[in-house]
Amino acid sequence: MDKPLSPIPIKDALQSAALIDSVLVQGWVRTRRDSKDFSFIELNDGSCLRNLQIITKNSLPNYAAVQRLSTGASIRAVGTLVTSQGKGQKWELIAEQIEIMGAADDSYPLQKKGHTPEFLREIAHLRPRSNLFSSVFRVRSRLAFAVHQFFQERGFVYVHTPIITGSDCEGAGELFRVTTLDAKKMQRRTDGEIDYAKDFFARPTFLTVSGQLEAEAFALALSKVYTFGPTFRAENSNTSRHASEFWMIEPEMAFCDLSGNMDLAEEFVKYLIADARKHSPEEMELFARFVDRELFARLDFVVERPFQRITYGNAVDLLKKSGEKFEFAIDYGSNLQSEHERWLTEKHFNCPVTVFNYPKEIKPFYMRLNDDGKTVTAMDLLVPGIGEIVGGSQREERLEVLEENMRRHKMDPADYKWYLDLRRYGTVPHSGFGLGFERMLMFITGVSNIRDVIPFARTPGSAEF
């Protein structure tokens, strides 16, 4: 008896070095064309962008059933991998046996013609079977790997910061509440407030909006750490760049100032772009052809050149002198508007720009106060087409200054004892930033809506699937 064949990925079949006598592949039919005495099946198993062409001769016992195969059906095929007689592919499979596993009738929504991303988003369970989305999600996987590789190569320790958090202090932003209390019969205290002492954690809890504070604790022990995990924001943001659930990467480094922080962010962004170019060439080619024709020019430009660095104050001066007519006036002391950021990165410098040293009034309490007493060591990395992709800072390591910052932000230092302990015992200068994983993926693939780089996106009013 012959041993049962083990299946090989279509990717391996297409990269075969030589003819293979007997091989098993399995996947989903992308399209089928009839010829006189046989039928061509294009089979895809998601292992790569390309399909394997299968020749099914009319001598096969189930040829009539094969001829009824349509886009979306799943099959297993056994045959000989041979050099293709046709143009367009090196290898093809001459089938000896086709096992039809699951048919797909003519209501299957994916056609071999191109579909808009908006339509495919409505069938999020089927869109990974399209060229665009299978490519996006292969690159997403590879990019996640590259994130770990980048930090592991540099001696960073991966820290799993909590997803359920008790602190709602991590900066502005609405949080998702985590509770096991029954909304219908919620116990209230005599003052009418909800009694969270009766809740699961005996206190109010939320889904995390950032792992930074916890990462700081670990950086002040393991020196260089990073987090990489899901993050939740309950903001009612309806834009192509915001999701309610997204993944964020947050490195945190002890003994590191803002300059070192900016260096790392720049190196990191360049590393990820270079990794995608190197390890996902077919997918990147698809994005450059069908998503964004300027993609390669922009990515290569970013990798090759140093990023611009400019203080907030100088950026404001530049904007004022630009002669550009902005909808919103540029004013020292207020946040840069999207149009201002876009002018800096897309028009003036035409490359990624790191803006740093912002007025303390518009930044969170944990950022380190500069010697001028007016600005803090914040930095935002802006990229063309996306806007802010990294936000970070050197953290305030001086206990008294940090406590003063908290009071200025109307926070009670007593509520943050553990965080202040980090300054009380062996404090050191330290820095870190947050990089939006999906925004990076958008920049690298050219895909312009964040919902299209997340397998099943959660946005306000939308949590189907």
Added chain:
RNA sequence: UCCAGCGUAGCUCAGUGGUAGAGCGGUCGGCUGUUAACCGAUUGGUCGUAGGUUCGAAUCCUACCGCUGGAGCCA
């Protein structure tokens, strides 16, 4: 959440007050080592939903829902 635009066949769209259309897809037939195949025929509709105006509404008005672009919040 705010501003603007859009919502018509499975998909992409045309139709702007008077009988619901095209291309693609699907189906059937033909041809063919084809590859977004080709040729012919055919199929296909609660015009987003609910009200209203009108003799008559896909078309005009109102509300709601959804999508797109922009803004705010940010990653």
